[in-house]
Amino acid sequence: MTAEVSSLDRATESYDGPVIEADGLTKHFPMESGLVSSLLGGETRYVKAVDGVDLHIDSGETVGLVGESGCGKSTLGEVLIGLQEPTAGSIRFFGQELTGDVPRDRMRKFRQNVQMVFQDPYESTNPRFTIGQWIREPLEIHDVPNKRERVLTALERAELSPGEAYLDQYPHQLSGGQRQRVSIARAIVLEPKFIVADEPVSMLDVSVRASVLDTLQSLGRELDMAVLYISHDLSLIKQMCDRTMVMYLGKVVESGPTDDLIGDPKHPYSQALVDAVPVPKAGNRVNKPPLEGEPPDPVDLPEGCNFRPRCPYATDVCYDEPTLDAWSADGGARHASCHRVGDFDPAHIRASDE
Amino acid sequence: MPLLEVNDLHVVYERRSEPDVHAVRGVSFTVDENQNFGLVGESGCGKTTVVKAILQALPDNARITRGEILFDGEDLTTLPRARIDEIRWADISMIPQTAMAGLNPVYTIGRQIREAIQTHRDGVSKAAAIERARELLELVGIDPDRVNSYPHELSGGMRQRAVIAMSLVLDPRLIIADEPTTALDVIVQEQILYRIGQLQQQLGSSMLLITHDISVVAETCDKIAVMYGGELMETGSVEQLFEDSHHPYTLGLQNAFPSIDERRELVSIPGSPPNLADPPSGCPFVPRCPFATEECGEPLPEIEVEEGHTTWCHEPMPFAEMREVAGKRETWITEVTSE
Amino acid sequence: MSSETTSDARLPQETEQPSRLERTLAVLRSDRMGMAGLVIFTALLFIAIFAPVLAPYDPTATNYAAVFQAPSSQHLLGTDASGRDIFSRLLYGTRPAFYVGLSSAFVVAIIGTAVGVVSGYYGGLVDEVLMRTVDFLYGVPFLPFVIMLVTLWEPSIFTLLIALWLLLWRGTARVVRSHTLTLKEKPFIKSAKAAGASDFRILVKHITPNVLPLSFLYGSFAIGWAILTEANISFLGFGDPTLISWGQMLLEAKLRHALIRDAWWWIIAPGFMIMITIVSVFAIARGYEEELDPTLEDR
Numbered sequence: 001m002t003a004e005v006s007s008l009d010r011a012t013e014s015y016d017g018p019v020i021e022a023d024g025l026t027k028h029f030p031m032e033s034g035l036v037s038s039l040l041g042g043e044t045r046y047v048k049a050v051d052g053v054d055l056h057i058d059s060g061e062t063v064g065l066v067g068e069s070g071c072g073k074s075t076l077g078e079v080l081i082g083l084q085e086p087t088a089g090s091i092r093f094f095g096q097e098l099t100g101d102v103p104r105d106r107m108r109k110f111r112q113n114v115q116m117v118f119q120d121p122y123e124s125t126n127p128r129f130t131i132g133q134w135i136r137e138p139l140e141i142h143d144v145p146n147k148r149e150r151v152l153t154a155l156e157r158a159e160l161s162p163g164e165a166y167l168d169q170y171p172h173q174l175s176g177g178q179r180q181r182v183s184i185a186r187a188i189v190l191e192p193k194f195i196v197a198d199e200p201v202s203m204l205d206v207s208v209r210a211s212v213l214d215t216l217q218s219l220g221r222e223l224d225m226a227v228l229y230i231s232h233d234l235s236l237i238k239q240m241c242d243r244t245m246v247m248y249l250g251k252v253v254e255s256g257p258t259d260d261l262i263g264d265p266k267h268p269y270s271q272a273l274v275d276a277v278p279v280p281k282a283g284n285r286v287n288k289p290p291l292e293g294e295p296p297d298p299v300d301l302p303e304g305c306n307f308r309p310r311c312p313y314a315t316d317v318c319y320d321e322p323t324l325d326a327w328s329a330d331g332g333a334r335h336a337s338c339h340r341v342g343d344f345d346p347a348h349i350r351a352s353d354e
Numbered sequence: 355m356p357l358l359e360v361n362d363l364h365v366v367y368e369r370r371s372e373p374d375v376h377a378v379r380g381v382s383f384t385v386d387e388n389q390n391f392g393l394v395g396e397s398g399c400g401k402t403t404v405v406k407a408i409l410q411a412l413p414d415n416a417r418i419t420r421g422e423i424l425f426d427g428e429d430l431t432t433l434p435r436a437r438i439d440e441i442r443w444a445d446i447s448m449i450p451q452t453a454m455a456g457l458n459p460v461y462t463i464g465r466q467i468r469e470a471i472q473t474h475r476d477g478v479s480k481a482a483a484i485e486r487a488r489e490l491l492e493l494v495g496i497d498p499d500r501v502n503s504y505p506h507e508l509s510g511g512m513r514q515r516a517v518i519a520m521s522l523v524l525d526p527r528l529i530i531a532d533e534p535t536t537a538l539d540v541i542v543q544e545q546i547l548y549r550i551g552q553l554q555q556q557l558g559s560s561m562l563l564i565t566h567d568i569s570v571v572a573e574t575c576d577k578i579a580v581m582y583g584g585e586l587m588e589t590g591s592v593e594q595l596f597e598d599s600h601h602p603y604t605l606g607l608q609n610a611f612p613s614i615d616e617r618r619e620l621v622s623i624p625g626s627p628p629n630l631a632d633p634p635s636g637c638p639f640v641p642r643c644p645f646a647t648e649e650c651g652e653p654l655p656e657i658e659v660e661e662g663h664t665t666w667c668h669e670p671m672p673f674a675e676m677r678e679v680a681g682k683r684e685t686w687i688t689e690v691t692s693e
Numbered sequence: 694m695s696s697e698t699t700s701d702a703r704l705p706q707e708t709e710q711p712s713r714l715e716r717t718l719a720v721l722r723s724d725r726m727g728m729a730g731l732v733i734f735t736a737l738l739f740i741a742i743f744a745p746v747l748a749p750y751d752p753t754a755t756n757y758a759a760v761f762q763a764p765s766s767q768h769l770l771g772t773d774a775s776g777r778d779i780f781s782r783l784l785y786g787t788r789p790a791f792y793v794g795l796s797s798a799f800v801v802a803i804i805g806t807a808v809g810v811v812s813g814y815y816g817g818l819v820d821e822v823l824m825r826t827v828d829f830l831y832g833v834p835f836l837p838f839v840i841m842l843v844t845l846w847e848p849s850i851f852t853l854l855i856a857l858w859l860l861l862w863r864g865t866a867r868v869v870r871s872h873t874l875t876l877k878e879k880p881f882i883k884s885a886k887a888a889g890a891s892d893f894r895i896l897v898k899h900i901t902p903n904v905l906p907l908s909f910l911y912g913s914f915a916i917g918w919a920i921l922t923e924a925n926i927s928f929l930g931f932g933d934p935t936l937i938s939w940g941q942m943l944l945e946a947k948l949r950h951a952l953i954r955d956a957w958w959w960i961i962a963p964g965f966m967i968m969i970t971i972v973s974v975f976a977i978a979r980g981y982e983e984e985l986d987p988t989l990e991d992r
Contacts, residue, residue: 068542069510069539081887082887083886111888116883118883119880123881124880124881126881126898126903127903137888137890142889175626186888205397205566206396206567206607208622208623209620211624212622213620214622232540233540234540234614235614238613262614272541273541277540277569278543278572279572279613279614279615280608280611281596282572282596283593286548286551287544288548289541289548291541294509294511
């Protein structure tokens with residue numbers, strides 16, 4: 001069924017650039033100061049969850065965003081979806097600006113074309129709604145015709161077949177994997193142009209993950225969607241994503257084609273990350289980790305490069321804060337936010353894909 | 355003599371108005387001195403129940419209906435409470451899945467470690483115990499001055515390390531780690547697994563690692579046991595199970611995990627785990643196994659493939675053939691079978 | 694797109710799933726106390742509705758030839774100082790208890806839920822204002838306030854109701870607000886926002902339905918409190934003297950020295966009714982409360 005959502009703005013179809021673009025995207029959360037410090041006139045401190053991120057994703061592209069907890073990846077996802085207002089920076093959807101004074105109509109169109117799949121399959125559906133009602137809701141909000149047909153199509157696409165059997169079920173009657181498919185069905189029912197998947201399989205049993213990932217992947221292709229795949233699991237990102245961005249303390253520290261990045265990571269943090277991922281094969285033993293300690297809270301950021309205090313290769317030049325342009329290669333396809341790429345020899349490198 | 359010997363363990367959970375759940379149905383394995391043993395399986399397979407049985411920490415409605423658990427020759431299922439309390443923490447200790455499950459939020463971590471020491475060892479002074487606590491914190495990578503911190507003042511990774519420090523404080527012979535790094539980021543996971551490895555070597559302790567993550571098992575364990583539906587499917591060394599697997603479920607699991615080394619066709623095992631309130635008479639994996647035949651409805655035979663490598667399977671198809679096709683997704687596409 | 698089900702997409706059971714009502718009843722059935730409470734409550738409701746049919750005598754009919762009579766075959770619970778049949782009066786007394794109790798429950802649930810949900814969802818200034826109001830209301834002592842209102846206006850049941858409606862919702866609002874704060878952070882609410890749902894839609898379709906079990910619970914508790922308050926007010930002499938209520942009966946018993954006259958039936962009967970009505974309501978609420986964890990939804 002190739003139904004086209006008739007209320008889609010034809011203009012978006014003719015735009016040639018990326019589906020979604022961000023420049024200097026920033027999200028700072030003010031820390032609540034105690035009574036005493038506000039009385040004493042202390043400066044408000046901020047949790048710099050996202051601190052100046054540039055990105056772009058094209059139609060049909062799946063980009064992975066990888067980082068550890070606290071790096072800001074989930075916040076970035078929510079800001080891109082419009083669930084949170086950015087503190088600074090710009091977001092453009094098919095070239096149209098989404099920050100600042102945005103006409104209501106544009107915002108509505110945006111919401112119609114952008115969706116998110118969440119991590120927890122047990123909390124991402126309203127327990128009081130039937131599956132049918134839940135998937136139907138976006139159609140009701142945007143007043144789209146042929147609702148029943150579209151709901152059934154969405155269910156089939158999410159590989160919940162036959163769709164009719166699921167319409168009157170309640171979420172608690174389904175397994176975790178099925179519930180996640182319901183979330184997927186709801187996310188695609190409006191045939192969006194951009195989807196953010198935030199750890200979509202991490203709470204599912206291992207034997208079930210592959211098929212849900214598979215569904216996501218084929219849907220991305222079939223509907224020509226731009227997909228941002230957020231995960232802490234590099235093995236999954238390797239499996240699913242064309243391009244990858246590594247995030248640390250609110251900033252992207254390296255980006256590039258997935259195979260290249262994982263096969264030959266340039267930033268010391270990326271190297272540590274790749275190195276730490278265990279492999280389901282006999283013969284590897286746990287290595288001495290190159291990094292000690294944990295990332296600090298994104299409040300009082302270090303001087304210069306965020307990674308400097310933990311970096312085994314840091315020198316004086318690292319007090320000068322690097323940007324993603326500090327190192328680039330392959331005609332700009334790869335970037336790393338490090339002044340010293342090439343000056344050091346990483347101890348462990350993974351063999352790249354064939 | 356092996357350090358831990360589990361023989362034909364059966365554990366049943368009794369329920370008020372519904373049939374009993376047969377969570378563990380005949381599990382036997384041994385853990386030797388200085389050995390890392392991984393118990394692998396997905397949710398509901400019974401691995402957590404096995405661990406609770408070993409620690410004699412089963413809930414009130416659970417009963418060990420058959421089998422024995424021998425620790426250094428003593429049967430833990432028949433020992434008096436007092437002896438169990440002596441053994442726990444001092445000889446067998448546990449690293450729980452969530453650090454907060456092992457830490458009391460109202461006491462500093464220093465005090466908790468100190469109390470553990472003083473309870474189990476006579477004549478240790480408070481000062482000496484604190485000193486030991488500081489040593490251990492340093493060993494696991496926590497600044498020793500944090501001995502006066504409360505658990506909520508530490509980050510998730512640090513709490514997990516504190517719990518590990520506590521589990522090692524009495525030089526136990528067997529450490530049972532229940533998904534110790536599942537909730538942690540990958541770099542912290544590496545740090546912690548590395549530390550546990552170092553400490554083990556220093557102390558000469560064995561580890562029983564429970565997890566669903568076969569990658570972690572591959573990197574840390576010597577021997578593995580794969581559980582499903584309350585029973586063992588296959589046991590053997592890491593090399594044997596990964597390179598010469600003799601069981602469809604093991605093969606399915608391996609092929610379900612993505613690898614950072616290579617992109618390949620990931621496999622999903624259709625269906626879901628069996629209802630252990632009405633346990634199957636034959637192989638529990640039958641409804642989901644692509645190779646199952648009629649004879650798989652018979653009780654499972656135990657087959658010794660080679661020294662140290664055992665499998666429980668009717669072998670409806672030669673294992674070599676299974677290995678060949680297990681990596682292909684279409685092998686696993688079956689008709690949805692009714693429960 | 695493959696048409697085969699490669700996933701764990703096992704078809705949901707074909708067996709009929711029980712409706713929400715059936716599940717609720719099943720929950721209560723499993724708790725004996727709750728079940729007993731429900732039975733008693735239903736019986737009392739029946740009595741309240743059919744009092745005129747069930748009562749053997751006109752509850753206001755006086756008979757000065759038969760005052761202070763002990764229970765007999767003619768007067769099941771004896772007579773009072775004016776010769777009126779206590780049993781009939783008892784049955785009629787069920788009515789004010791019910792409409793005070795039920796109306797209060799209703800109002801409490803509505804106001805409390807509305808305030809709690811709006812306060813919790815919007816936060817900020819709205820939350821501050823509403824919650825300070827609730828704090829203020831908490832500071833108002835219940836009985837003195839009711840007495841004051843009754844004195845300023847008139848000792849009618851309506852005044853009592855107004856007083857109850859003004860105060861009783863304060864606890865519900867707080868609890869509902871708490872739950873709303875939790876719900877607000879759940880992924881399904883984020884999903885609704887991302888889909889473009891308006892605040893109104895989220896409040897009405899997503900938050901409120903998930904908060905209703907709590908409203909129901911606190912509403913049930915309110916029934917008990919309302920009935921008790923009415924009895925207290927009447928007994929203290931601030932009630933409507935023309936109303937037949939258990940509290941009123943107790944007041945009269947006291948004024949007419951029932952104790953000295955050994956007319957124990959006049960005191961025990963209404964007292965027992967008050968007690969059993971309130972206990973039954975609390976039993977139901979508690980039976981339901983046991984199951985009020987999210988497990989009720991995610992079974």
